Amino acid sequence: MFRSSFCLVAGLAGCGWLFAVDAAVAPPAAENPLADEIARSTNAFAADLYAQLQTRPGNLAFAPLGLMQALLPVAAGAGEGTREEFARVLHLGVPVPEAADGLAALTRRLQHEAGGADTLDFASALWVRDSLELRTEYVDLLWQRCRSELRGADFGRGAVAAHWMNRWIADRTGGRVVRIADERTLGPEMCLVPGSAVYFEAEWLESFDPQATAPAIFHWKTERAAPPVAPPAPSDTEGLPPTVSESVPPVVEVPTMRRVGALRLAALPGVRLLELPFRGDRFALVVALPSDGTPLAEVEAALVAGRLAEWMDALNKAAPRQIDVRLPRFRAAETLPDLGDALAAAGLRTAFNREGAANLDLCGVDLSGAPLHLTAVNHQVKFSLSELGARAAATTVTPVHEPQYDRPVAPPTAFEVDRPFLFWVGERQSGCVLFLGRVADPGVD
Numbered sequence: 001m002f003r004s005s006f007c008l009v010a011g012l013a014g015c016g017w018l019f020a021v022d023a024a025v026a027p028p029a030a031e032n033p034l035a036d037e038i039a040r041s042t043n044a045f046a047a048d049l050y051a052q053l054q055t056r057p058g059n060l061a062f063a064p065l066g067l068m069q070a071l072l073p074v075a076a077g078a079g080e081g082t083r084e085e086f087a088r089v090l091h092l093g094v095p096v097p098e099a100a101d102g103l104a105a106l107t108r109r110l111q112h113e114a115g116g117a118d119t120l121d122f123a124s125a126l127w128v129r130d131s132l133e134l135r136t137e138y139v140d141l142l143w144q145r146c147r148s149e150l151r152g153a154d155f156g157r158g159a160v161a162a163h164w165m166n167r168w169i170a171d172r173t174g175g176r177v178v179r180i181a182d183e184r185t186l187g188p189e190m191c192l193v194p195g196s197a198v199y200f201e202a203e204w205l206e207s208f209d210p211q212a213t214a215p216a217i218f219h220w221k222t223e224r225a226a227p228p229v230a231p232p233a234p235s236d237t238e239g240l241p242p243t244v245s246e247s248v249p250p251v252v253e254v255p256t257m258r259r260v261g262a263l264r265l266a267a268l269p270g271v272r273l274l275e276l277p278f279r280g281d282r283f284a285l286v287v288a289l290p291s292d293g294t295p296l297a298e299v300e301a302a303l304v305a306g307r308l309a310e311w312m313d314a315l316n317k318a319a320p321r322q323i324d325v326r327l328p329r330f331r332a333a334e335t336l337p338d339l340g341d342a343l344a345a346a347g348l349r350t351a352f353n354r355e356g357a358a359n360l361d362l363c364g365v366d367l368s369g370a371p372l373h374l375t376a377v378n379h380q381v382k383f384s385l386s387e388l389g390a391r392a393a394a395t396t397v398t399p400v401h402e403p404q405y406d407r408p409v410a411p412p413t414a415f416e417v418d419r420p421f422l423f424w425v426g427e428r429q430s431g432c433v434l435f436l437g438r439v440a441d442p443g444v445d
Contacts, residue, residue, distance in 0.1 A: 213387060328442035
């Protein structure tokens with residue numbers, strides 16, 4: 001199960017009245033060059049953002065397409081200077097309104113290919129302080145191009161505002177995502193809170209046999225930090241065992257799934273890529289495993305150097321062959337409450353400026369003395385992986401047993417995920433990345 005929910009928090013003052021609209025659902029277009037353009041922009045943005053986040057220890061995950069969906073409505077209301085920053089950071093090759101059209105077309109196509117909202121769902125809204133008046137042209141742009149809902153909120157009562165924001169996301173996703181706001185992040189000085197959510201859950205095209213899952217060693221090495229420990233007094237060190245950082249074993253035992261099947265595998269310098277398709281064959285999980293002797297940091301450096309498209313191309317050109325896969329089950333709940341710092345480091349600087357440099361000309365009122373700006377970006381991702389895929393649902397599983405081979409038949413190629421790795425979930429046609437992350441320790445929730 002892959003779930004993502006996040007919100008951006010914008011401040012400060014304003015007065016006026018409230019607009020409220022409901023988003024409509026349009027059928028996907030057969031072909032839309034703008035949709036493919038946004039898919040490429042999303043992947044370039046994903047690599048840049050990963051470059052800012054990769055120094056964080058442990059597991060890591062975020063949803064670049066969902067972040068694009070939340071940031072574009074803000075970019076649409078930005079003025080000269082700030083809008084250009086958004087365009088550079090999001091790698092937009094077209095003006096923001098056209099990019100919003102492309103994003104709407106892309107999300108409709110992805111949902112259609114996934115089989116509907118039960119598998120893949122998107123939701124986007126802009127919460128407005130009750131007393132704030134927005135310019136009519138911005139409301140029209142938000143509704144007609146960004147396909148974002150407009151909702152009212154009383155940020156002066158944080159608990160009430162958070163309740164209705166969370167109620168909205170639960171209603172829009174059928175209860176699959178239930179939290180998008182925290183009352184502790186809301187306050188009376190805020191006037192705009194853009195929010196977006198992405199939900200994805202799917203079964204494997206070919207399931208793993210649960211009976212084949214067994215404990216196996218995972219070499220996390222130095223990817224997981226040891227618990228901090230106070231050093232003993234100098235006079236007491238003699239005869240003591242090593243400190244925790246020295247005594248923590250370099251391995252952990254984790255439940256590891258196994259199956260043999262025809263899959264795409266690409267071997268590139270320093271990394272091996274394996275594609276595991278989900279049911280319907282339109283979406284897939286890709287595991288990027290460092291080659292023996294290659295540090296994970298080198299693979300991460302290749303990713304952020306623009307190699308993602310090259311990796312996807314290599315997988316697309318690879319012919320399916322018999323692969324003996326051993327992949328740990330893993331579950332993670334990732335919260336990135338300070339994503340604004342990473343976005344600012346990536347180049348989105350003036351939008352967070354509190355001194356008036358942020359040109360977010362969204363309001364039709366005088367904000368003298370209280371310039372509008374983004375104050376935070378909170379991002380949450382939850383996902384889990386099991387034998388049935390990205391969803392723990394009841395289904396018929398065909399047992400997979402150890403195959404027997406005669407001499408003329410070559411044995412399957414082994415792909416054993418026993419050390420930290422990168423992964424992404426994306427659409428196979430365009431390569432658009434829905435989720436991107438790192439697993440340093442499958443045992444960490």
